[in-house]
Amino acid sequence: MPVIAVFAALLVVVVFLARRRLAVVTVRGESMVPALRPGDRLLVLRGKAVRRGQIVVLEAIGPGMRWREGPLPEVAATDWVVKRVAALPGEPVPPECPGLPSTVPPGTLVVLGxxxxxxxxxxxxxVPADRVLGVVLRTLVSTS
Structure with missing residues (x-):
């Protein structure tokens, strides 16, 4: 088999695997300023374990979905939001989130802009932990 064919096959496999593990997301809104600005493009790694303090991309609340009682902003189900993990399961809930249990239950996270x-x-x-698309690895293109 010629070297070029082997290289091409290997490249196809690498691209396929990268597309399954990596995503590119564009920041919309100003909830993460000053760390991130609207228009910044982020490289996101799917399936990585989440740690407190990391910036994550998660599925937005869609019409008819509620994580907490009360009125919620309308967001299309296909939208993604970018937030920082403030507390993991078993950790204390930050004081800026009143009305939540004192400790984060299993399978959930506290996220803040x-x-x-x-x-x-x-x-x-x-926030249900299974809503996390992935962890932000780096900013690819910054608007600042």
Missing amino acids: DGEVSADSRLWGL
Whole structure:
């Protein structure tokens, strides 16, 4: 088999695996300013274990879905949001999230935006961990 054919086959496998593990997401809104700005493009690693303090991309609340009682902003089910993990299962809930249990239950996270105005666990409550698309590895293109 010629070297070029082997290289081409290997390249196809690498691209296929990368597409399954990596995603590119564009930041919309200002909830993560100053760390991230609207228009920033982020490289996201799917399936990586989440740690407190990491920035994650998670599935937004869609119409008819509720994580917490009360009115919620309408967001298309296909949208993604970018937030920072503030607490993991078994950890204390941050004081800026009143009305939640004192400890984060299994299978859930507390996420917060870095900006002054952010729809996050203060509004949504505990976020199901299975809503996380992945962990932000780096900013690919920055608007700042």
